[in-house]
Amino acid sequence: MPHRAPGALSKGPANHLSGRPIRYYRPRGSADVRQLIEDGFQAFNAARLGEACRVFSDKMLLPEHDTTIGLTVAGALTPAGLGGCMVELMERGLVDFLISTGANLYHDLHYALNFTLHRGSPFVDDVELYEDGVIRIYDVLFPATVLLETDAYIREFLVRWGVSAPVSTAELHYALGRDLLEQKPGCEEYSVVAAAAEYGVPIYTSSPGDSSIGMNVAFHELMNDSSLMVDPSKDVNEICAFILAGKKNGCVILGGGSPKNFYLQGQPTLWEVYGIPKGGNDYFIQFTTDSVVWGGLSGATPAEAVSWGKVNPGVLPDTVVAYCDSTIAFPLFCEYVVGSQHGRRRRKALMHQRDECVLALKREARVTHAAGTVVAPVEAGPDGTSGGKQHR
Amino acid sequence: MPHRAPGALSKGPANHLSGRPIRYYRPRGSADVRQLIEDGFQAFNAARLGEACRVFSDKMLLPEHDTTIGLTVAGALTPAGLGGCMVELMERGLVDFLISTGANLYHDLHYALNFTLHRGSPFVDDVELYEDGVIRIYDVLFPATVLLETDAYIREFLVRWGVSAPVSTAELHYALGRDLLEQKPGCEEYSVVAAAAEYGVPIYTSSPGDSSIGMNVAFHELMNDSSLMVDPSKDVNEICAFILAGKKNGCVILGGGSPKNFYLQGQPTLWEVYGIPKGGNDYFIQFTTDSVVWGGLSGATPAEAVSWGKVNPGVLPDTVVAYCDSTIAFPLFCEYVVGSQHGRRRRKALMHQRDECVLALKREARVTHAAGTVVAPVEAGPDGTSGGKQHR
Amino acid sequence: MPHRAPGALSKGPANHLSGRPIRYYRPRGSADVRQLIEDGFQAFNAARLGEACRVFSDKMLLPEHDTTIGLTVAGALTPAGLGGCMVELMERGLVDFLISTGANLYHDLHYALNFTLHRGSPFVDDVELYEDGVIRIYDVLFPATVLLETDAYIREFLVRWGVSAPVSTAELHYALGRDLLEQKPGCEEYSVVAAAAEYGVPIYTSSPGDSSIGMNVAFHELMNDSSLMVDPSKDVNEICAFILAGKKNGCVILGGGSPKNFYLQGQPTLWEVYGIPKGGNDYFIQFTTDSVVWGGLSGATPAEAVSWGKVNPGVLPDTVVAYCDSTIAFPLFCEYVVGSQHGRRRRKALMHQRDECVLALKREARVTHAAGTVVAPVEAGPDGTSGGKQHR
């Protein structure tokens, strides 16, 4: 069995795909769930989850704070059906921009295109799946044809779009979302990418080549001689500009990984690179199962982030890390938030304010650089920390 | 304390920086360590670590296999001093290309530029560190000036380099490495980026905007009106092309995260997007503390990867996941490998074969597409899995 | 600060104890929570949690199965206020016996005795807490006097009880519960130990010396020259006897640890030691954050348990491990279960059937031993696995 022969999915994969279809669940603001969280979640991670709900509902959403809220998404959340929670938050104006792994956006397209992913088991024979042409994401199962047809859609969209220049990922995803809205009217109800386009929520991805979307963009460049390309610098500058423009800034981090880091580096970019003294995050909520003791950068705690200027040192009480699988924590969090007093805000529609924000960033950076407040490279000082020959 | 005022590092951070300097440790092939692994590591993760050593030494390095070996790097490994292990493997021809988080490459520059990072404790007061201008990566401590001066070096290099066009990350890192070799002769002994340039090992990063290198490239674009940009599609195509050219393919994955995914998507890109029936990985070694039960895509096991065609179904015995902090596992692994029979190979110097390999990929993709073997988007079939209106 | 001077709790700990009091939350069978679990928990651990709910409600509680259900409890669950879930399950006849760490039973006494534990933060200064006489269990805080007075109550109870002979832990906890019911009428509403006594649910502890209850029993023996002692053999035989008597057997395992192992060894004891061919568990539900890859015995999966005869090989579909903090998973599980069709059963009151069951065990063991079906120690066979001199 030297390789998968694409398209040669001879045997019926039907038996692996008998589980219930996965549907995007939309949170409804249940009072029962709210009460369980308030009265039954009293200690350990249950209490942290409750704190996260309250920090978001009672502080981040407070109208006078006008917090600019980023949501970062890692882990296979759209395959698990959690895209509905994201759609609900965007529709209600409760998140202002997204940073996601490419995979979550790619798999969201399956829903938009009306393909079906199925509930399944993680304890299946992968060699058998391989032979039957069934793809597995932990316990989510679907035919390999879903990949092939979604890929074909992306390549057709790229041709249809016709842009042949560098773009930010927000532009790419926005164009994709507009195309989906056109091809599949109504799909903003069950597609994150389409809903984001509808509501003007920019979606970034920190690793643009690292998903089937990026793979098809690469195909487009190599085989169609297109000059369409993602320019990550645009993403860096747009996110920095949003943070600079925010009255207060806060985030909800699902998982961690490079989306988390991409968001959190916004503040250090401002002071470290642009020389602009904007403070760190005011609010910080994370749901993760990583553990700081294993030392991954993406597992860094709000406390460690303080030393980098990523989190305002005065706000540690408004930072919460709840250690729980996002598939459990995020729907509970959304039920609480959606049912809370400020559970709907005017949408910021940052998608349409990118140029203006970046111009403001450039203007302010010009001022600080002209004023010479940026640290220039210095010669080795007596403490030996400023370069020199002391190494080895 | 509204924000960090860059450069205003008034109070002496000296007391936090009294720990031993971190130096790049170079593995030596100790026979004692080998014996401990063979005879003392008999079960559980110790046994997996031993298996990883044997799969690499006895199979991947076997001359007749001529395995193309990728090393992916996530987690703060250069700050922890593990860059010396990578330098040793590259110098000996034991890894052919790297995919790393940007952070590991950025922090490697500190070593190249002779700044000093210190051993410390994770139990320190971050607000105090912040006030003293000391940066913390878990238990690694160094002055914030190290960041500022490394950033200034990067911006100067970008001006010096003068390229104003899209490049792959391999080109960017190679140019950076050549510059380091020129500015700090001999630094290939204690810099991964410099050593890679010296030995022709291409280094990719899956999230090019997600590190201080990317942040300074973004500054260069915005403030210097440069058209230098990273084109992730080039990275995707170069890695695909290496895998296609490989007689056998194998990987060593440190941590996981987007570097892992970026490497592993090479095979699916070939069959799913380019329609080229190249099989999956022949060898797969991972050191991680992630757990598959938490479901992160980057935590996917070799078994799950089989269903995606990322790992050859016949080679599961040659796949090993050892659950252990890389800071412990990787030096042990390198001691074993360096001291093994085939502990030195002719270097492939893939850095200088990128264009040729990508051309071969393009040629082969043209053939399969002309032959019509790629799956075209199909209409909804009776099983409802090929799109349609059945959603909701 | 050489030691804690007992009783010398000078400074007011008031400021650490300003958090909301922790109350035992009683699940109510919310339809909203049920719907969230059914429709929103579709993949990964959310799906496993849903499966656990359905295995318990639809199979274990099916009247014709008459499953004997053990609940094992590890982790600080009563301090976290989860005792109310256990009380609810016992009152409804949904669990038939408990195996708990001693700590959970000891801390339950605080509730019975009307002391107050407070919600708090895990990020507090422990040296300050120590000086202020405040005890911390992760984020649960209470005065050290609560320990001292609970201890004094236990020692008084032991004197009042007057038993001076070996007992099983079930007898000890039952007597303690009866005493509580007498001293604090109505406390069965907010005490696991009291409720268990009221409803005839025996509570075992696998490590009888390993808690403040055991510490005070040890004091009683040393200082009062009592012959009261826990005889662990009685516990082993009583649990074996319950399992032997069960029509079907199933368990809900919170955490893992020695309570889990103590329960699961019941089946091996029957076949391996007593020579009685009773099969393994029919149902197995576990909520844990342990991971099998770290190899703890208490982290063993249902699959591994099959090789030991602890789990019936045919029933793996009825085994579920959901990886989630019990403080989140258990209340959700109980809401679902309490609201399900068979959410109330006739209580088995096994506390009062212990002697009868143990006699039946003894009788059946006599029969198998008389029949000579137990394996006698054999001489070394040719495969060298039956003892001999081949070692080293």
Added chain:
Amino acid sequence: MPHRAPGALSKGPANHLSGRPIRYYRPRGSADVRQLIEDGFQAFNAARLGEACRVFSDKMLLPEHDTTIGLTVAGALTPAGLGGCMVELMERGLVDFLISTGANLYHDLHYALNFTLHRGSPFVDDVELYEDGVIRIYDVLFPATVLLETDAYIREFLVRWGVSAPVSTAELHYALGRDLLEQKPGCEEYSVVAAAAEYGVPIYTSSPGDSSIGMNVAFHELMNDSSLMVDPSKDVNEICAFILAGKKNGCVILGGGSPKNFYLQGQPTLWEVYGIPKGGNDYFIQFTTDSVVWGGLSGATPAEAVSWGKVNPGVLPDTVVAYCDSTIAFPLFCEYVVGSQHGRRRRKALMHQRDECVLALKREARVTHAAGTVVAPVEAGPDGTSGGKQHR
């Protein structure tokens, strides 16, 4: 397949048992390993492992400290072949008493009795193993007959020993060790239980019924009408007495679980129950993969233990938790320690000082109680924390 028919192991399990036999590895004090730890383990858990080595070698073993050292053992370490490390430490006088799960002692008997456990894989079919009569502990495999014959040996020993009274687990394990030394001369080289008896190191188990040793003691009571029983109170008092007698106290904790808790409750028992103001631990070393964020009591950090008086607040710098699988960390630690300056001490042989130590404990407790320094149960104070009616 309703149950395992004991003894009916028809099909040859040979194919599962082809892996290398597991042998007890004895650390040798390798200078190479020491250097790797000193120079290569610079940050994250590698650094913690190095710190643990130095705290043990340079502080705990310092002759003038005369530290009483407890080793607690959880996780399947003897099956993994790590018993050799324990034997080496006992022989050199480097640990003074052990607290272990019963399972580790039970499986140690297989080595003493010359049965063979094999290296294997965790990825095997458990139903097949079950049918073939092969037992699996993660990746350690052996015939089910090994269990049956080890059990038979235990039951014969219990008859041979003839004691019919309450004993501490130290007495039980000592008698077992003496019997092994007699039955299998020389086995102290490859049996923890035998070596402990030889060197006078008492071994305790926190959950005496929770292993096959306890299961056979239970059989002995039920079927042979013996009055032999483990009295956990004796264990509690003996360990308290050792700690009270220690000039300095320190521990090495492998894993966590109830053995850890059993050791650490020694200090609280002294002040909380006996009213003796002996301070907490002076040194604390733990190798674990648990994470404090999941909140298990056994995952409590040294910091949290301070609030309980389990760890001296002044000594937090001498407490180290290294997050690593014991199968990797413990052999490395032992290589370092065995090769260190004070790598051999006069053995304390505490096994033979138990009565004397317990008498001293009783004497001192009498004094404090006579002096009335123990806190008596007090009436509810105005802060509502001392009992009363405020609950609900």
